Amino acid sequence: MRQTQNKIPLFPFSFRDFLIFIGIFACAVELCILLRMADSSDGFASPVFVLAVLLISRFTNGYLFGTLAAILSVIGINYIFTYPYWEFNFTLAGYPLTFLTMLGVSLITCTMTTKIKQQDRLRAEGEKEKMRANLLRSVSHDIRTPLTSIVGATSTLLETDGLSKEEQRALLEDARDEAQWLIRVVENLLSITRMGDARTQLSKVPEAAEEILGEAARKFRKRFPDIKVTVSAPDELLLVPMDAILIEQVLSNLLENAATHGQTVTQIQLSVRQENAYACFAVQDNGCGIPPKELPFLFDGTLKRSETPSGDGKRNMGLGLSVCMAIVRAHGGTMEAKNLPCGAEFTFRLPLCEKESQ
Amino acid sequence: MNIREKVLIVEDEKSIAHFISTILTSNGYETIQARTGNEAMSMISSHCPDLVILDLGLPDMDGMEVLSSLRSWSSLPVVVVSARSHEHDKVAALDLGADDYLTKPFGTAELLARVRTAIRHTRTTSANGEIAQRGTYTVGELTIDYNKHQVLVRGENVHLTLSEFRIVALLGKYAGKVLTYDYIIKELWGPRAGGDNQILRVNMANIRRKIEKNPAEPEYLFTEVGVGYRLAENE
Numbered sequence: 315m316r317q318t319q320n321k322i323p324l325f326p327f328s329f330r331d332f333l334i335f336i337g338i339f340a341c342a343v344e345l346c347i348l349l350r351m352a353d354s355s356d357g358f359a360s361p362v363f364v365l366a367v368l369l370i371s372r373f374t375n376g377y378l379f380g381t382l383a384a385i386l387s388v389i390g391i392n393y394i395f396t397y398p399y400w401e402f403n404f405t406l407a408g409y410p411l412t413f414l415t416m417l418g419v420s421l422i423t424c425t426m427t428t429k430i431k432q433q434d435r436l437r438a439e440g441e442k443e444k445m446r447a448n449l450l451r452s453v454s455h456d457i458r459t460p461l462t463s464i465v466g467a468t469s470t471l472l473e474t475d476g477l478s479k480e481e482q483r484a485l486l487e488d489a490r491d492e493a494q495w496l497i498r499v500v501e502n503l504l505s506i507t508r509m510g511d512a513r514t515q516l517s518k519v520p521e522a523a524e525e526i527l528g529e530a531a532r533k534f535r536k537r538f539p540d541i542k543v544t545v546s547a548p549d550e551l552l553l554v555p556m557d558a559i560l561i562e563q564v565l566s567n568l569l570e571n572a573a574t575h576g577q578t579v580t581q582i583q584l585s586v587r588q589e590n591a592y593a594c595f596a597v598q599d600n601g602c603g604i605p606p607k608e609l610p611f612l613f614d615g616t617l618k619r620s621e622t623p624s625g626d627g628k629r630n631m632g633l634g635l636s637v638c639m640a641i642v643r644a645h646g647g648t649m650e651a652k653n654l655p656c657g658a659e660f661t662f663r664l665p666l667c668e669k670e671s672q
Numbered sequence: 673m674n675i676r677e678k679v680l681i682v683e684d685e686k687s688i689a690h691f692i693s694t695i696l697t698s699n700g701y702e703t704i705q706a707r708t709g710n711e712a713m714s715m716i717s718s719h720c721p722d723l724v725i726l727d728l729g730l731p732d733m734d735g736m737e738v739l740s741s742l743r744s745w746s747s748l749p750v751v752v753v754s755a756r757s758h759e760h761d762k763v764a765a766l767d768l769g770a771d772d773y774l775t776k777p778f779g780t781a782e783l784l785a786r787v788r789t790a791i792r793h794t795r796t797t798s799a800n801g802e803i804a805q806r807g808t809y810t811v812g813e814l815t816i817d818y819n820k821h822q823v824l825v826r827g828e829n830v831h832l833t834l835s836e837f838r839i840v841a842l843l844g845k846y847a848g849k850v851l852t853y854d855y856i857i858k859e860l861w862g863p864r865a866g867g868d869n870q871i872l873r874v875n876m877a878n879i880r881r882k883i884e885k886n887p888a889e890p891e892y893l894f895t896e897v898g899v900g901y902r903l904a905e906n907e
Contacts (some may be wrong), residue, residue, distance in 0.1 A: 497777050508758075522873050524880070524888040525895040532894070547888035551877040553870070558897045559759060586888075 331374035338373075339383060342366035343390065360416050363387035367420040371427035380424030388417045456499055456633060460492035467492075494537075498570065502637045505563045509644055516560070516644055520553040523586045523593055530565035531584055538573050546585045554593040554664050560641045561664075567634040568597040568660045576601020576658065592647070592663040603653040612651050613639040638662070676702040677791055680721035682712040682738070683753065684731050688776075692725060695780050696787065709733035716742065723791050728754040728765065736768060743769040749790040753778075759898035766852050766899070773850070789848040789905065809844040811904050814883060814892050816844040823883065830882040835860060836875055840883075840903070843893070848905030850896050876901065 342362050349358050367387060371380035392413060467485040471477070477485075509516070524547035531543045565584070572582050579601035586595050604612065613635050642649045642662045649662040679701050683689040693703045704719055706712040709730045716724065724742070728735035739750060752765040755776040762773045771790045774783060803809050807819040815824040822829050823840055832840065838860055843851060853869050861871075880887040894902045 493777075520870055520873070522877055522895075524877070525873075526897060528888050528890050529895050529897050531889060545886065545888040549881075551874060553873065562897050 325378040326376045327378060328375065331379050334373050335370050335379040335383060338366050338369050339386065343394070346394070359391050360412075363391060364416070364419055364423065368423050368427060371424040372431070377424065377428055380428060381421065384417060384420030384424055387420055388413050391416070453499065453503065453633065457496060460496050464489045464492050499633065501563065502567070502633055505560055505637055505641065508560065509640065516557045518555040518557055518645070520555050521558045523547060523552040523554050523595075526558055526562055527565065527584055527586055530562050530569065533566065534569045541573055541579060542581045543569070544581070544583050546583070548587055552586060552588055552593055554666060556645060556664060561645075564638045564641050564662065565595070565597070567638050571634060571660075572597060572599035572601060572658070578602055579657070588666070589663065591666050593666055594661060594663050596659060596661045598654060598657060598659045600657040603658045604651060606653075609651065613649065676700060677722040678702045678704065678719065679787065680704050680706060680712065680715055680719065680724045682706045682709070682724060682730065682735070683727040684708065684729075685727075692783065695783065699784055701787070707731070709735070709738045712738055713741070716746070716748065721748070723787060724748060724750045725787070726750050726752050728752060728761070736765065739765065739768050739770060749793060751786050751790050762899050763852050763854070766850060767854065771849060793846070793849065803845060809847060811847065811906050812891060816840055825883050832879065832882060836879050836882075839875055840879060843901060843903035847903045850900045850902045852900040856900065
């Protein structure tokens with residue numbers, strides 16, 4: 315896959331290109347025949363064929379069909395559209411030069427169009443590469459901070475004598491917390507690759523919404539025993555088509571986000587209800603809310619550490635939220651965030667009926 | 673003096689093997705270690721451990737191969753440890769006969785709980801000891817009465833339908849263990865029932881509404897997302 319991208323064959327053959335070539339060339343010949351009915355001077359033939367060569371180079375890959383079209387044009391014009399008609403004659407005065415010029419112009423046109431196309435493709439690839447590099451950079455940055463503190467804490471423990479039991483314990487707890495945070499970063503990255511695996515088509519299965527909520531809440535309680543989580547689901551069983559692992563990730567990210575960024579959060583309400591053709595999931599907390607300045611940029615991953623004065627300043631949930639957004643979008647759903655009179659609310663909606671394309 | 677249970681740790685990463693061994697030793701188990709699949713196979717036959725903790729990514733062979741060749745002659749409990757986060761791998765390992773699984777990274781509490789459950793299930797040879805003796809299984813306020821085919825919550829019969837009772841009975845028999853969707857469906861509706869999980873999900877939802885206070889915050893019937901269901905067990 316990558317190899318073919320890096321090394322484009324100069325003369326690739328494909329049936330599609332062949333058809334384009336035949337089609338455009340036939341049109342050019344037809345046009346010339348029609349034009350000759352109106353006017354018997356042959357001056358129009360060359361420009362028409364140059365245009366045909368240009369179009370063929372533009373719509374086919376590589377140099378093969380463009381070059382072929384250039385040569386065939388010269389032969390065709392000589393054979394069909396110059397006196398004597400329907401036979402070759404290279405002996406007429408001035409004609410060899412005309413044909414050489416025509417061949418030259420056609421070949422240069424063909425080469426240049428192909429070059430421009432290749433440059434466009436390279437630029438598009440370059441942009442994708444840049445996005446990937448940006449993601450990698452922000453993730454590496456996110457990973458380096460906790461790693462530094464883990465290495466720092468453990469080295470301090472190993473190399474410093476005379477630390478009190480409490481000091482030792484505090485260092486170890488720091489190291490553990492940082493490691494657990496790293497685990498979550500990696501889980502989010504895994505979610506991204508999981509979506510990439512499926513090639514935009516997720517494997518959606520109807521799942522009981524209450525099971526997913528219950529699991530997400532149970533795991534969250536283990537991690538944050540001090541925060542009270544209540545879960546509510548409708549009496550009637552709500553089956554929602556989804557990739558359950560990914561939606562569980564969305565819920566964990568939102569819960570986690572509330573706990574680490576809400577500052578004063580003591581209670582989180584997790585709920586699901588049916589709204590017309592959608593299942594509406596909501597995570598509400600009673601914390602300090604989302605700073606209004608950050609609201610418009612929450613989901614696009616552009617929030618930088620320096621721009622998040624809230625919380626402990628170094629925890630960047632940008633990755634987590636943009637992963638949430640990507641997962642919900644891949645399900646054909648929508649996601650939004652808003653502030654409540656007291657706290658913040660994140661909601662996302664997933665369509666209840668599976669699309670026919672599934 | 674008690675004879676300590678022997679746990680074989682099959683893991684090629686030294687640091688992981690070391691921490692598992694430390695935590696198990698300090699909790700009263702005896703541990704032995706193997707680095708490769710072949711070493712594991714020979715240690716299983718020579719040391720007769722009570723439990724195997726098996727990492728799926730081994731240098732010489734896939735842990736799944738160790739599991740399937742072990743299962744051809746022994747029902748020794750196996751807890752699979754894997755870094756693979758795709759649920760298909762967990763399901764595959766469970767269907768191959770693993771007793772439970774742990775996904776890296778896991779905590780010590782989780783490790784100990786899985787080890788305890790897996791060892792308990794061998795001693796009573798698959799069926800729960802309590803069921804064998806008294807014909808009932810009780811956890812919290814939930815009681816499954818195998819003789820009368822009833823499930824009681826706080827002493828009250830919750831009137832499950834026949835298939836609902838059979839699901840709860842099956843989960844109760846293996847309380848604490850994850851049963852995969854496919855396994856439950858095959859046990860209940862036969863091997864030709866096919867892979868339609870929907871009927872199982874609907875049944876589970878009905879059961880939860882009958883035995884749980886809040887179906888969205890279960891105390892007894894837990895979901896392992898993408899894998900299967902697990903009934904709570906007494907600690």
